[in-house]
Amino acid sequence: MNLSKQIDLTLLHATTTERDIINLAQEAIKYNFHSICVSSCYVPLAKQLITDSDIKISTVVGFPLGAATTSTKIFEAKEAIDYGADEISMVVNLGLLKSRNYVSILKDITDVKLAIGNIPLKVIIEISELNKNEIIKVCEICLDAKADYIETSTGFSKGGATLTAVKIIKKTVRDNISIKATGDIDDLETILKYLENGADRVGISTIIKPINNLRQLRNNKVYKQYLENSTLLEVEKVYQ
Amino acid sequence: MSPFNKFIDHTLLKATATKQDIIQLCEEAKQFGFFSVCVNSCYVSLAKANLERSEVKVCAVIGFPLGAMSTVSKVSETIDAIENGAEEIDMVLNVGWLKSKDYQGVLNDIKSVKDIMPNKTLKVILETCYLEDDDIIKASELAIEAGADFIKTSTGFGTRGASEKDITLMKSAIEGTTKIKASGGIRDAQTALKYINLGVHRLGTSSGIAIISGKTSDSNY
Numbered sequence: 509m510n511l512s513k514q515i516d517l518t519l520l521h522a523t524t525t526e527r528d529i530i531n532l533a534q535e536a537i538k539y540n541f542h543s544i545c546v547s548s549c550y551v552p553l554a555k556q557l558i559t560d561s562d563i564k565i566s567t568v569v570g571f572p573l574g575a576a577t578t579s580t581k582i583f584e585a586k587e588a589i590d591y592g593a594d595e596i597s598m599v600v601n602l603g604l605l606k607s608r609n610y611v612s613i614l615k616d617i618t619d620v621k622l623a624i625g626n627i628p629l630k631v632i633i634e635i636s637e638l639n640k641n642e643i644i645k646v647c648e649i650c651l652d653a654k655a656d657y658i659e660t661s662t663g664f665s666k667g668g669a670t671l672t673a674v675k676i677i678k679k680t681v682r683d684n685i686s687i688k689a690t691g692d693i694d695d696l697e698t699i700l701k702y703l704e705n706g707a708d709r710v711g712i713s714t715i716i717k718p719i720n721n722l723r724q725l726r727n728n729k730v731y732k733q734y735l736e737n738s739t740l741l742e743v744e745k746v747y748q
Numbered sequence: 749m750s751p752f753n754k755f756i757d758h759t760l761l762k763a764t765a766t767k768q769d770i771i772q773l774c775e776e777a778k779q780f781g782f783f784s785v786c787v788n789s790c791y792v793s794l795a796k797a798n799l800e801r802s803e804v805k806v807c808a809v810i811g812f813p814l815g816a817m818s819t820v821s822k823v824s825e826t827i828d829a830i831e832n833g834a835e836e837i838d839m840v841l842n843v844g845w846l847k848s849k850d851y852q853g854v855l856n857d858i859k860s861v862k863d864i865m866p867n868k869t870l871k872v873i874l875e876t877c878y879l880e881d882d883d884i885i886k887a888s889e890l891a892i893e894a895g896a897d898f899i900k901t902s903t904g905f906g907t908r909g910a911s912e913k914d915i916t917l918m919k920s921a922i923e924g925t926t927k928i929k930a931s932g933g934i935r936d937a938q939t940a941l942k943y944i945n946l947g948v949h950r951l952g953t954s955s956g957i958a959i960i961s962g963k964t965s966d967s968n969y
Contacts, residue, residue, distance in 0.1 A: 523844055526850065569821075575790045584817060607766040
């Protein structure tokens, strides 16, 4: 297992410049991360920047409120795919969830999944706005809608991923949907904790801290499996 | 009726707003005679249905709140909102492109939206909290060149809302018939009046009822 390939390097702030996206792509190539996750306006640029690597492009739709119409989410997803996006993260319609309009939420997710076919769909459920029962309910809807991933957070709400929420999600979906933990994750130990507790993918927005404590973690028995073949270690040798 | 009521876009944009919340927003807008209700695009149909036979318009936000949606996706969301009954569109300018000095991209982004709604009101949100003074002037000029009907200060989701200085800077860039909408952090009549006296034509607020009743709201928007 290559730990680097379980990490999406993410930059979604409103003020993100072209230069920031260029730096992001360079970092991702350097550490051989799974993908760079960018806003839909930057998908064409991102695609150009990673042409000669196997780094994937992830983008977000209906982001970060989830309150765009379904047809807008579909349009944004399909256009991004046309320009080279390999994975789509959509935000669940939280207002409809709070209105207990579960049929409409199922349709929102199902319609996007049907429209994008084999492209992996991650559904961001924004756990900081949900109680335990709502997390379980939305996970069940994601199972019905055949989503590929459940993603914890946008990073733009009250809080990011929590271990408690990841455990609830894992217990609900077992191995039927993958889990991505995002938001407030900025060091390697936290990344490894999420992976140990059911997450398959982790979104980070900085690569500085994860690298800093790599050395102290590489001898830890539990984490060894993640670090053994990691590109992060190779980069570490080169850069230290 | 309060003199303020027709200045106000009665606004509810938080992600967790329920259908019941939107229905209540519409009822309040009718009762107090607000200019419009401002909602996310998924609630345009519901708002329109609840405002039948009233003068209150439906205003939809586009590319909201980051402005980082691709141009054609903003156009698609706008077409959808107008088909569902929106009469005014508040789009967020592409702040990242502005910061990259890709002014042609920013202009084209706004113009592409305006081109498909020539007879409806387009407000362009600059999100002034992230902009330097010269960014605010440049963004205003680009929005005006692209045909915006209003330039608007804030989404309410950034680091701060409107400021007196923002309005002054925006006014200095205004030509012809372009108007200004102040939004974010307008919670009492005193603040509303301050902006109106500065020449603002519309106020975006979740505190409309408090404003016209002379009270102060604890809402963030």
